[in-house]
Amino acid sequence: MPRYAQIVMGPAGSGKSTYCSTMKKHYATLKKNVHVVNLDPAAEVFDYEVMADIRDLISLEDAMEDDSLKFGPNGGLVFCMEYFSQNFDWLDEAIDDIDDDYILFDCPGQIELYTHIPVMRQLVDHLQAQNFRVCGIFIIDSQFMTEASKFVSGIMTALSAMVNLEIAHVNVMSKLDLLNKEAKKEIEKYLEPDLPALVANDLADDPRLNAKFKNLSHAIAGMIEDYSLVKFHPLDLSDEDTFSDLQLTIDNAIQYGEDAEPKESKVKKNLHLQSDLN
Numbered sequence: 001m002p003r004y005a006q007i008v009m010g011p012a013g014s015g016k017s018t019y020c021s022t023m024k025k026h027y028a029t030l031k032k033n034v035h036v037v038n039l040d041p042a043a044e045v046f047d048y049e050v051m052a053d054i055r056d057l058i059s060l061e062d063a064m065e066d067d068s069l070k071f072g073p074n075g076g077l078v079f080c081m082e083y084f085s086q087n088f089d090w091l092d093e094a095i096d097d098i099d100d101d102y103i104l105f106d107c108p109g110q111i112e113l114y115t116h117i118p119v120m121r122q123l124v125d126h127l128q129a130q131n132f133r134v135c136g137i138f139i140i141d142s143q144f145m146t147e148a149s150k151f152v153s154g155i156m157t158a159l160s161a162m163v164n165l166e167i168a169h170v171n172v173m174s175k176l177d178l179l180n181k182e183a184k185k186e187i188e189k190y191l192e193p194d195l196p197a198l199v200a201n202d203l204a205d206d207p208r209l210n211a212k213f214k215n216l217s218h219a220i221a222g223m224i225e226d227y228s229l230v231k232f233h234p235l236d237l238s239d240e241d242t243f244s245d246l247q248l249t250i251d252n253a254i255q256y257g258e259d260a261e262p263k264e265s266k267v268k269k270n271l272h273l274q275s276d277l278n
């Protein structure tokens with residue numbers, strides 16, 4: 001049987017842990033047991049039950065307090081993740097005996113982990129070797145999506161993660177519930193954007209910008225358009241439909257559920273038993 005995983009990535013504070021907790025609860029309403037593994041060595045609290053916690057292997061404090069290492073917070077985190085990549089057997093043990101595996105990996109927010117350092121790619125390769133079908137989830141905070149040039153830089157990081165990992169990839173725009181009605185309408189053009197038009201519109205009349213910056217933005221927008229990847233799925237904590245849409249998109253991308261036997265509920269089973277007896 002295949003196993004399933006989501007690698008939940010995105011900049012610091014974009015909503016990765018909230019996503020994991022929300023989706024775990026959402027899958028539970030569908031009677032699907034989804035587990036969460038914390039991969040953030042600096043995490044302090046999370047409101048979901050963890051199946052495994054990287055801090056049992058190594059924590060940021062360990063790396064920073066060690067007299068011979070003397071790391072600061074960022075170097076310490078990179079050290080922890082490299083240590084993790086050399087100790088995947090810890091992970092294997094922690095996730096070994098689960099029947100219907102579907103695991104969300106809640107990752108740290110340092111963007112270099114997805115763009116420069118090979119640990120996430122090594123994790124994906126390791127999971128795939130164990131029959132996991134893996135989907136990358138890249139979360140971006142909608143609060144930053146107010147200008148086309150900020151949007152372009154957000155997409156560039158998402159693209160960079162996607163190109164590095166070479167797995168099914170779903171972009172999520174979080175915190176839509178914090179936007180007012182007007183801003184929600186405005187954000188729609190960022191969900192499935194015509195990027196070159198968006199950039200052209202936004203930059204055209206801005207006197208602060210010089211021609212070189214505008215030309216560069218146009219060139220990048222054209223390049224991103226060529227990947228035809230620029231789609232974001234909304235996540236609004238006040239709207240359950242957004243969880244369902246997201247879950248269907250992701251499950252489809254990794255073909256979750258296609259090999260599963262339909263499970264009869266206890267009530268239905270009892271009804272069958274009763275009719276057999278009659």
Ligand SMILES: Nc1nc2c(ncn2[C@@H]2O[C@H](COP(=O)(O)OP(=O)(O)OP(=O)(O)O)[C@@H](O)[C@H]2O)c(=O)[nH]1
Pocket residue numbers: 010011012013014015016017018019040107108109110174175176177178235236237
């Ligand atoms: N209203 C609202 N708040 C959110 C949402 N997602 C996250 N938050 C809040 O934003 C803050 C950061 O969310 P986290 O889920 O911890 O973000 P993260 O990406 O895991 O952060 P790091 O692990 O530190 O990189 C918390 O205060 C959350 O409650 C959302 O969709 N709506």
Ligand SMILES: [Mg+2]
Pocket residue numbers: 016017018040043106107
């Ligand atoms: Mg987090």
